[in-house]
Amino acid sequence: MVKEIERAGLPVVHICTVVPISLTVGANRIVPAIAIPHPLGNPQLSPEEEKALRRKLVEKALKALTTEVTDQTVFED
Numbered sequence: 643m644v645k646e647i648e649r650a651g652l653p654v655v656h657i658c659t660v661v662p663i664s665l666t667v668g669a670n671r672i673v674p675a676i677a678i679p680h681p682l683g684n685p686q687l688s689p690e691e692e693k694a695l696r697r698k699l700v701e702k703a704l705k706a707l708t709t710e711v712t713d714q715t716v717f718e719d
Contacts, residue, residue, distance in 0.1 A: 644669045655703045657681065665714055671706040672716045673699065 645668045647654045656669035659681050664672045675681035682699060683692050706717040 653707050655706045657699065657703055661716055665716075668714070670711050670714055671709070672714065673703050673706055674716065674718065675699070 644654050644656055648670060653671065654669070655671045655673055656664045656667075657673045657675050658664045658669075659675045659678045661672055661674055676684055676695070676699075683696055685692070687695060702717055702719075706715070709715070709717075
């Protein structure tokens with residue numbers, strides 16, 4: 643699905659918990675998530691800390707979305 647959306651001219655960011663799977667399916671912009679049971683958060687954090695964590699992930703995804711790539715790229719910290 644990711645490749646087809648990109649082929650239509652829309653950039654896509656794949657936020658995932660298992661990066662090798664994203665690489666296998668051909669995602670071009672990959673942002674690693676937190677953990678399999680909670681990919682976009684951590685329920686053990688305080689609400690303020692979790693909000694900051696989620697904001698960081700969204701900002702990283704937005705940066706990836708606006709970055710030109712020619713090959714598969716994993717956007718780490």
